[in-house]
Amino acid sequence: MNWQGWAEIALTLGLALALGWPLGIFMSRVWNRESTWLDPILRPVERVFYAAGGIDPGKSQGWLGYAGSLIAFNVAGFVLLYAMLRLQHLLPFNPQGFAGVSPDLAFNTAVSFVTNTNWQSYGGETTMSHFTQMAGLTTQNFVSAATGATIAAAFARAFAGNRETGVGNFWADLIRTTLYVLLPASLVLGIALVGMGVVQSLAASVTATTVEGASQTISVAPAASQLAIKQLGINGGGIFNVNSAHPLENPNPLSNLATAVAINTLGWAAFFAFGRTALANKNIRALATAAIVILAAGAAVIYVSEAQPAPALVAAGIDNPVYMEGKETRFGIAGSSAWAAQTTGASNGSVNAMHDSFSPLGGGMAMLLMLLGEILPGGIGSGIAIMVVMAVLSVFVAGLMVGRTPEYLGKKIEAREIQFAMVAVLIAPLSVLGLSATAIFFPGALDSLWNAGPHGLSEVLYAYTSTTANNGSAFGGLSANVPYWNTTLGIAMLLGRFVPIVAVLAIAGSIVAKPRLAPSTGTLPTTGPLFVTLLIGIIIILGALQYFPALALGPIVEHFQVLEAIAAK
Amino acid sequence: MRSGARVGPHNLEARDMLDVVFLGLGIAILALSLGLARLLARV
Numbered sequence: 272m273n274w275q276g277w278a279e280i281a282l283t284l285g286l287a288l289a290l291g292w293p294l295g296i297f298m299s300r301v302w303n304r305e306s307t308w309l310d311p312i313l314r315p316v317e318r319v320f321y322a323a324g325g326i327d328p329g330k331s332q333g334w335l336g337y338a339g340s341l342i343a344f345n346v347a348g349f350v351l352l353y354a355m356l357r358l359q360h361l362l363p364f365n366p367q368g369f370a371g372v373s374p375d376l377a378f379n380t381a382v383s384f385v386t387n388t389n390w391q392s393y394g395g396e397t398t399m400s401h402f403t404q405m406a407g408l409t410t411q412n413f414v415s416a417a418t419g420a421t422i423a424a425a426f427a428r429a430f431a432g433n434r435e436t437g438v439g440n441f442w443a444d445l446i447r448t449t450l451y452v453l454l455p456a457s458l459v460l461g462i463a464l465v466g467m468g469v470v471q472s473l474a475a476s477v478t479a480t481t482v483e484g485a486s487q488t489i490s491v492a493p494a495a496s497q498l499a500i501k502q503l504g505i506n507g508g509g510i511f512n513v514n515s516a517h518p519l520e521n522p523n524p525l526s527n528l529a530t531a532v533a534i535n536t537l538g539w540a541a542f543f544a545f546g547r548t549a550l551a552n553k554n555i556r557a558l559a560t561a562a563i564v565i566l567a568a569g570a571a572v573i574y575v576s577e578a579q580p581a582p583a584l585v586a587a588g589i590d591n592p593v594y595m596e597g598k599e600t601r602f603g604i605a606g607s608s609a610w611a612a613q614t615t616g617a618s619n620g621s622v623n624a625m626h627d628s629f630s631p632l633g634g635g636m637a638m639l640l641m642l643l644g645e646i647l648p649g650g651i652g653s654g655i656a657i658m659v660v661m662a663v664l665s666v667f668v669a670g671l672m673v674g675r676t677p678e679y680l681g682k683k684i685e686a687r688e689i690q691f692a693m694v695a696v697l698i699a700p701l702s703v704l705g706l707s708a709t710a711i712f713f714p715g716a717l718d719s720l721w722n723a724g725p726h727g728l729s730e731v732l733y734a735y736t737s738t739t740a741n742n743g744s745a746f747g748g749l750s751a752n753v754p755y756w757n758t759t760l761g762i763a764m765l766l767g768r769f770v771p772i773v774a775v776l777a778i779a780g781s782i783v784a785k786p787r788l789a790p791s792t793g794t795l796p797t798t799g800p801l802f803v804t805l806l807i808g809i810i811i812i813l814g815a816l817q818y819f820p821a822l823a824l825g826p827i828v829e830h831f832q833v834l835e836a837i838a839a840k
Numbered sequence: 841m842r843s844g845a846r847v848g849p850h851n852l853e854a855r856d857m858l859d860v861v862f863l864g865l866g867i868a869i870l871a872l873s874l875g876l877a878r879l880l881a882r883v
Contacts (some may be wrong), residue, residue, distance in 0.1 A: 350866075765873075770876065773877045
């Protein structure tokens with residue numbers, strides 16, 4: 272550890288938060304259909320989409336109609352992407368001549384990209400054609416990110432509304448977020464990444480001569496364009512199997528910083544956009560404060576854990592300063608730790624180091640950041656939506672303690688909202704713990720594990736955590752490209768995505784119909800340090816209560832095993 | 841199409857049935873989400 276390392280982590284986390292503020296104001300203007308400086312170019316394009324789809328953007332939908340449109344859009348996206356994956360051998364831009372993927376992998380991959388997870392059971396450069404990457408996966412990177420944003424837009428309008436029924440128009444929110452926010456931001460970042468040396472090519476490969484004189488074939492791909500949206504859209508994954516540890520996807524420290532910052536920028540922007548749209552800037556700044564405090568603490572734990580000597584080398588009597596297995600020497604411990612925190616605090620999941628090789632506590636912290644609900648800042652919109660659910664639970668708990676009816680952002684919180692909030696929050700432990708337990712007992716499922724004991728359990732837990740949280744990063748010691756894992760991980764992604772979406776929209780529908788109340792002397796302040804502390808407590812206690820027994824059997828016991836092994840030497 | 845070939849599920853091969861299973865699974869879970877929404881609307 273050194274001050275440069277701490278400064279790099281602070282810069283990465285801080286830049287994303289700082290950039291999120293102005294972008295959040297812009298995003299809110301897009302959601303609210305206010306004028307923007309992009310109107311002269313994009314308004315005509317927007318009208319074409321409305322005309323083609325027969326959409327009246329001014330027609331506000333009730334929450335059930337909004338949810339129905341969202342699910343219908345995702346059914347169509349899933350079927351289309353599934354077909355594209357199965358038939359890629361018949362489609363153009365396939366210079367490597369890849370065959371169509373198997374049905375179980377097509378299911379897993381289609382679900383993965385539709386749900387904004389980007390879990391990849393395959394190696395991109397050896398499985399997917401350029402057409403699949405560009406027309407299938409990258410398209411879903413845009414629209415799945417925009418789908419997440421629509422939830423926050425609807426939820427924010429619900430708090431701003433006063434005895435209304437509509438929460439907005441899903442199709443307008445989807446189109447406007449894609450056109451005005453995601454496309455321009457990706458264009459700028461994509462071109463900048465090409466300038467930094469990220470590969471962008473439709474060729475199959477290039478041939479190089481090694482220093483020994485041998486011939487080496489190196490796969491190339493249209494990587495920069497996908498990299499831009501998969502970071503900004505908080506999708507994750509990547510064209511190359513090792514994501515941003517690959518020198519053609521992440522060639523230097525500048526590209527590493529730019530893409531690490533990009534992971535969380537629009538997630539924070541969605542926080543601030545929510546605050547502006549819900550007329551509650553101060554309250555949402557308090558939520559952002561709680562989120563950045565937990566994220567920074569998580570990054571610090573990972574950095575401290577990874578900046579220790581590798582125990583196996585210590586045990587062998589070899590002097591070594593830090594854990595470097597599975598990490599890029601170009602990025603080092605701080606660069607890997609900052610990325611690991613950013614990618615798991617957000618629902619991104621791209622990696623620049625192999626999380627399976629992290630120390631037990633470092634890898635365990637990456638897992639915990641996902642288990643806390645992907646709210647630090649989580650996905651675009653989906654993160655702030657679940658964070659607001661956490662805030663609703665916090666005011667409910669506080670209301671119970673002081674004996675008053677809880678209120679949040681000017682709306683009374685009653686039994687109905689708490690019931691829906693519990694649906695949104697409890698689906699995650701049901702999926703993570705239920706599917707992990709099933710896998711452990713299911714005959715043959717554990718044949719895919721490369722490790723036994725606590726680390727093997729961590730690999731199983733990490734897989735279902737990552738997919739349920741729609742993160743997509745992985746402990747690589749689990750060979751998941753077999754029917755059992757492709758199927759069950761796909762189910763986890765669907766449950767983790769759509770059950771909370773439906774529950775949040777149901778809360779929105781309930782909230783929007785209520786009168787907007789002015790704060791009174793009996794209202795719990797939700798802007799100050801007291802509320803931030805309460806919220807952090809609720810988030811951590813929820814995570815600890817639900818998952819502590821499982822984590823104790825995985826990364827925590829593995830940590831003590833490592834200490835014991837070192838002591839024995 | 842060869843003469844006399846039957847059209848429909850009878851001439852689906854096993855691997856085609858897997859497509860039906862996986863497409864059906866994805867659509868079913870998404871449809872269940874909509875079912876959950878309708879259930880919550882009644883609460």
